[in-house]
Amino acid sequence: MSQGKNNVNLLHKYYLHSLTIEKRWVRFYQVVIFLVFFTGWEFSSQQRWIDPLLFSSPSKIWNLFLEKFQDGSLLSNLGVTLTETVFGFILGTVLGTILAALLWWSPMLSKIIDPYLVILNAMPKVALGPILIVALGPGYPSIIAMGAIISVIITTIVVYTSFKEVDPNYLKVLQTFGANRFQCFKEAILPASFPTIISTLKVNVGLSWVGVIVGEFLVSSRGLGYLIIYGFQVFNFTLVFLSLLVIAVVATIMYQLVELLERKLIKE
Amino acid sequence: MSFLAIKDVHHTYFTKVSATTALSEITLQVEEGEFVSFLGPSGCGKSTLLSIIAGLIKPTQGSILLENKPLSGAKNQIGYMLQQDYLFPWKTIEENILLGLKLSKQLNDETKNAALDLLKQMGLNGIEKQLPKQLSGGMRQRAALVRTLATEPKLLMLDEPFSALDYQTKLKLEDLVSNTLDAFGKTAILVTHDIGEAIAMSDRVILFSPSPGSIHKVFPMPDELRSLSPFKARNHERFSSIFQTIWKELESLESGKE
The missing domain is CATH 1.20.5 (Single alpha-helices involved in coiled-coils or other helix-helix interfaces)
Incomplete structure (x- = not known):
């Protein structure tokens, strides 16, 4: 034994x-x-x-990193881009979820809006960039709007689908207790869709980086997107690569943070 | 006048391609404290009728009176139990069982303690803070029963509540539900396709015939079975003869269909 x-x-x-x-x-x-x-x-x-002029080299990038780090310009540019991205993806997710809630609230509205959602989703949102810049002025608002607009429609579609797929028997339970539509949403629909909302948050982190960097390409005088476009214009590809590597590292960290948040919130 | 009166209810489901009559000419009375079973093959509209009585669906025609009053104002007087427990997985057992009270704004210390006491009576001790997934199927269904009873409904609807459980748990739960309902003097309607369950639990078995769903025959249960608990009733000598009678009637319905 x-x-x-x-x-x-x-x-x-x-x-x-x-x-x-x-x-x-x-x-x-x-x-x-x-x-x-x-x-x-x-x-x-x-x-x-x-060609070292085109492809630079890790040692040059490292030296530039130290130089830009010491004069503080890298951190301030990173700070700008990071702020815009965080606002962009939070705004995109929140607005998308609110829109999805409206669609769930009124089935009639969702039927009417449906083809427009499809069109908006198919359209490349970055093409709206010039219009946003003219409308909101060059600066934070238009870049944050770029970061948000790129994720808001897809968030609406994904979250609305998840709202619709909640087991109707949960609603039946609530209705036998006399729950109204708002109570049904609060007690069943929203919490049941929480995992989906968090996972769209993960997707939106990536999307917002795209929106913000493109926005900075178009307008900004600060931020990592600006550094890339500036490096390109003055043919300083070391600066382009430096910005790219910084974006890669920071975007990864942000994704990991959202994943950590997911594990905290959904204690499965 | 009866506790629950169902008068000439018709119900038709409409889809793009068809109109299906699920129920026709249902007239039925249920007395206070009575336990009635709806038995029938699948698709005979018994669950539809239950939803209509619960006020979840409006019938195409006909009326339902609970204590002589139309249903609309009586929502909280009816408790509904589904095939599965449908406890909310993100709420603790305590939050789950207090949900009905919270939604109908009856939640206070008194009703809360009553609900927690009921949980103890059901043999569920010390699990208030646990999540539903930590409980077994039988325990979950018992918690769901507490949730349904917590709002003190006058009429209880049981829509095949034991069908997802294993046989042993099901027999135990039948006894528990039956005893609890007796103790509280509740009126109940059970939907089932299990003949034995219907006989063991009810005072009256109502057999439905399909397409369109209508009442085929009513079998009153003899007093000696009614006074026994479901488990004992299953072992009573008259049980099998009643089972045979209902079985043959169901068979004739099936053959009549073909």
């Missing part, structure tokens, strides 16, 4: 050990890819296999 139990414990230990080993190999190859990519980039740039 105890012999058998020891055996099981031993096997379990082996199993855990094999898991750890597998995880280490995965990490190892991830690091290898990272190192090969950047050393390859650096080396081929120094050997002039690729």
